Amino acid sequence: MSQSGNLIGEMIAASAKLAMGxxxxxxxxxxxxxxxxxxxxxxxxxxxxxxxxxxxxxxxxPCRVVSQLGGDAASIEPTDAFVTCFNKDAACRDDVDGTIYPNMDAVVDAFRRSHQLAIETVRLATDDQFDAPNPNEAMREKFPTIAAMHGFYLGGHLMIHMGQFSTWRRIKGMGAA
Known part of the structure; x- marks a missing residue:
């Protein structure tokens, strides 16, 4: 399971795997x-x-997680279209005609592939790598280390949005997952 020197990564990966399930x-x-x-x-x-x-x-x-831990994030870098549609400042819009957003397969694939690589990357990172200061200056006060930032990206951030997804399902009458 875990090896000496990468306990933080194993903890972050466990939370991320639960959220992905x-x-x-x-x-x-x-x-x-x-x-x-x-x-x-x-x-x-x-x-x-x-x-x-x-x-x-x-x-x-996830590309931030991978690259900040020294991995190659090229295969999961979001396209310009994804950044435009889904960045933190973008508003979610009702895509009545199916012309605003990429198709379901493309979005689900990007989500799964990017998180799988991030999980693999955190599992291989050493605790020393996680102790480094958060390079995101705007978020450093809230998340002072790479461990804190990536624990949020692959834990809290995922689950906040899974709660939104769960609520959407309930409103649609789909029930709990």
């Missing part, structure tokens, strides 16, 4: 026609993040 369960029963659509209750549309936006947004962060 939850994401897979949440995707059960979600089809391409609903993936980028707001949910509604009766005649009231709920303007909350839909699965496409959630998974697309989350796919933007």
């Amino acid at each position: 939850y994401a897979d369960r949440l995707l059960t029963g979600v089809g391409p026609d609903d993936f980028a659509r707001f949910a509604a209750v009766g005649d009231t549309t709920v303007q909350a993040n839909h699965p496409c936006f959630i998974l697309g947004h989350l796919s933007l962060y």
Whole structure:
């Protein structure tokens, strides 16, 4: 399981793997026609993040984890289109005609591939690597070390958005995952 010198990475990976399993369960029963659509209750549309936006947004962060731990993130770098659609300042929009966002397969694939590589990378990193100061100056006060930042990216951040996904499912009448 874990080896001396990489306990932090194993802890972060365990949380990330749990969140990824939850994401897979949440995707059960979600089809391409609903993936980028707001949910509604009766005649009231709920303007909350839909699965496409959630998974697309989350796919933007694993490349930071990989590159900041010395890995090669080239295979998971988000495209300009992904950054435009899913960055932290983008608004989630109801994609009625299926023309705003990339298709479901592309988004789910980017989400899964990027997080899998990030999980593999944190498992191989040493505790000394995680002790380094967070290179993201804007986030350093909240997350002073790489361990703190990546623990958030692959733990809290994932689960915040999985909660949104779960709520979307409930509004759609899909039930718990």
